[in-house]
Amino acid sequence: MKPLLEYPIENGRIVTRSLEAHIVDHCNLKCAECCSLSPMLPARCVTPAQVKADLEAALKVVSPTYLKLVGGEPLLHPQLMECIEVARPLANILSVTTNALLIEKMPDRFWQLLDGLTISIYPKPKLPPTTLAFIKRKAAEFDVELNLKEQSNFVQMTRWQAPAAEDETRDVFAGCWLRERCHIVDQGRFYMCTRPPHFDSFNGGNTKYLDDGVVLDERPTLVTEVHQYLTREQPLATCYRCLGGFADEKPHRQMNRAELIALGEISL
Numbered sequence: 001m002k003p004l005l006e007y008p009i010e011n012g013r014i015v016t017r018s019l020e021a022h023i024v025d026h027c028n029l030k031c032a033e034c035c036s037l038s039p040m041l042p043a044r045c046v047t048p049a050q051v052k053a054d055l056e057a058a059l060k061v062v063s064p065t066y067l068k069l070v071g072g073e074p075l076l077h078p079q080l081m082e083c084i085e086v087a088r089p090l091a092n093i094l095s096v097t098t099n100a101l102l103i104e105k106m107p108d109r110f111w112q113l114l115d116g117l118t119i120s121i122y123p124k125p126k127l128p129p130t131t132l133a134f135i136k137r138k139a140a141e142f143d144v145e146l147n148l149k150e151q152s153n154f155v156q157m158t159r160w161q162a163p164a165a166e167d168e169t170r171d172v173f174a175g176c177w178l179r180e181r182c183h184i185v186d187q188g189r190f191y192m193c194t195r196p197p198h199f200d201s202f203n204g205g206n207t208k209y210l211d212d213g214v215v216l217d218e219r220p221t222l223v224t225e226v227h228q229y230l231t232r233e234q235p236l237a238t239c240y241r242c243l244g245g246f247a248d249e250k251p252h253r254q255m256n257r258a259e260l261i262a263l264g265e266i267s268l
């Protein structure tokens, strides 16, 4: 899957496929090669007010078909319902992406407000058949489109040890499908992929990775700037530490404590 990079502008906004808001950074799993770096990040819950402000700012510039609330594990957010409530009127198609370990605690209102639910299903821990049956029953009852994603393998995306050379990074960036499918808004910035804000958080904040995003404000040139940003040929700073969507795969597994500590001592 190559990036399409065709971004027509209609009614003053750039037509895109999807826009994500990662409403928590932490997770109740520790998947190796988590592309959000979730097992290595400090806990963070984005306030519903920030979610609303971020989405409103981004949606002045882009017009996505799908609006996705993601994490980390979004069902850990203590104000998840408030986050969904603020996103609902802004979305064409609203979905949540989850590992579903907490799905049976969700109120009916959760199901009422969503158009779609993407469930990541891992070999371990395996979702109990009763949970899967519950999900299918609720989705049918509330007309929620289910996307059950079996993820037995994970792409090894992160270059933990050393950044790549310029030529290699350009090649990875040129062929990276994630830059077209994984746009994200976070803390007032729009990014073409979800990785820069997580790399920033991993490194303690205020890093060069934030500059991979476009600051969303009221300046009149913003749509043009975001369009140029989405179609640029220059890789992001983050790309030098990333292998994109076509990297080698490894079987999915949960990391142990020693691995997590070791990774936490490596700066990207």
Ligand code: SF4
Residues within 6 Å of the ligand: 027, 028, 029, 030, 031, 033, 034, 035, 036, 037, 038, 039, 071, 072, 073, 099, 120
């Ligand atoms: S469930 Fe998803 S967010 Fe959580 S660690 Fe695994 S890949 Fe990352």
Ligand code: SF4
Residues within 6 Å of the ligand: 172, 173, 176, 177, 178, 179, 192, 193, 194, 195, 196, 236, 238, 239, 242, 243, 244, 245
């Ligand atoms: S950091 Fe670069 S290579 Fe990695 S997913 Fe984003 S755009 Fe692709």
